[in-house]
Amino acid sequence: MNFKVLYKDGAARRGVLETAHGQIDTPVFMPVGTQATVKTVSPDEVRDTGAQIILGNTYHLYLRPGHKLIQKAGGLHQFMNWDRSILTDSGGFQVFSLGPMRKITDEGVRFKSHLDGSFHMFTPEKVMEIEMALGADIAMCFDECAPYPAEYKEVVKAMERTTAWAKRCQESHQHPYQSLFGIIQGGVFPDLRRESARQIQDLDFPGYGIGGLSVGEPKPMMYEMLEVLEPLMDVNKPRYLMGVGSPDCLFEGVERGIDMFDCVLPTRIARNGTVFVPEGKLVIRNAEYAEDFRPIDENCQCYTCRNFGRGYIRHLLKANEVLGIRLTTIHNLHFLQTLMASIRQAIEVGRFCELKREFFKKYQP
RNA sequence: GGAGGGGUUCCCGAGUGGCCAAAGGGGGCAGACUGUAAAUCUGUUGUCGACGACUUCGAUGGUUCGAAUCCAUCUCCCUCCA
Secondary structure (H helix, E strand, O other): OEEEEEEEEOOEEEEEEEEOOEEEEEOEEEEEOEOOEOOOOOHHHHHHOOOOEEEEEHHHHHHOOOHHHHHHOOOHHHHHOOOOEEEEEOOHHHHHHOHHHEEEOOOOEEEEOOOOOOEEEEOHHHHHHHHHHHOOOEEEOOOOOOOOOOOHHHHHHHHHHHHHHHHHHHHHOOOOOOEEEEEEOOOOOHHHHHHHHHHHHHOOOOOEEEOOOOOOOOHHHHHHHHHHHHHHOOOOOOEEEOOOOOHHHHHHHHHOOOOEEEEOHHHHHHHOOEEEEOOEEEEOOOHHHOOOOOOOOOOOOOHHHHHOOHHHHHHHHHOOOHHHHHHHHHHHHHHHHHHHHHHHHHHHOOOHHHHHHHHHHHOEO
């Protein structure tokens, strides 16, 4: 994997990330395809929204259909017929979000499957075995994501474990083209963030995730953590803010030097009847759009906006027709991809701040 | 023509004397959603000058301190027999 920063505008960076499956222009937004699919849309449709790389998930794919099966299929790319880049998350976040169904020790995490209640053990070594079998272009280290709020001591523990596990991941990771990213933890404590950044970067990964943010803390707190990290991070490596993807947060992240983002937000809220527009979020399932036959966004070039009106989309959603959530999903993904493209373009010409100002003049988070 | 069963708030449906403006589900309306246990979850859903009042359980009349619940008549629907 190769990464190069082409332009800088303040702390904002415009770069190129090369993987075995192509070139990725950064800053980039990565749609989430947890179970080897971006929910409800086909790979062609995902590609047409402008996505250059998507996510898959170790935890889910290990439980079903099983990483060995995917390996037999020729790897995740072939299995799901996605020929651009893929990044797999390690399951660290599931350990966090599945809450009481797991037990964490220094060795790893013993957890109960949410599918059938069976017990499983994830260690850094096991997670590497799974991620290598999946064969994504980028694999994430197995980390421990501390919740918010959390006691200082608890966050220290998670941070130290994350470092120890990162070492073990690194030692057991070996793959012809897959890159392994480290993950920086440290909750909302500046000193722990600094310490984690130091520890993880000492291991020298080809890229770094910033984890444990956007887990319920106020946004300014997240931005503060990014500001703490920005000057400490290797300028030649991609920085990935994990789990962030609301339009306003994308701007704030890029402004603080982030190169990569992923988030379920656009696809999830799409399925729940909300779409992004330049003014903010529009709950298209609401009654006020029943007789509104304009596109979601008149200036949007996505398949949905070129072909359908709000009233029709609302009807599909109310009638529980799958096309409804497919159309809103396509629009939301396209919206974020277009937004990122405009951000990249603005950085190239040194107009990021203006673009951000213009954007927030309209956009109400 | 005879025998039986039934009409409940937008819909389906529980409720057989007070704890019932009436369970539950659907539908409607709204809110939430940030490394996906999510096409999920939460709230709300008679009216009003609303910590109270008023109207509502096919219609009308009655019994009772009190009726969606008991009685009478009417009306409509369903099933079976002729």
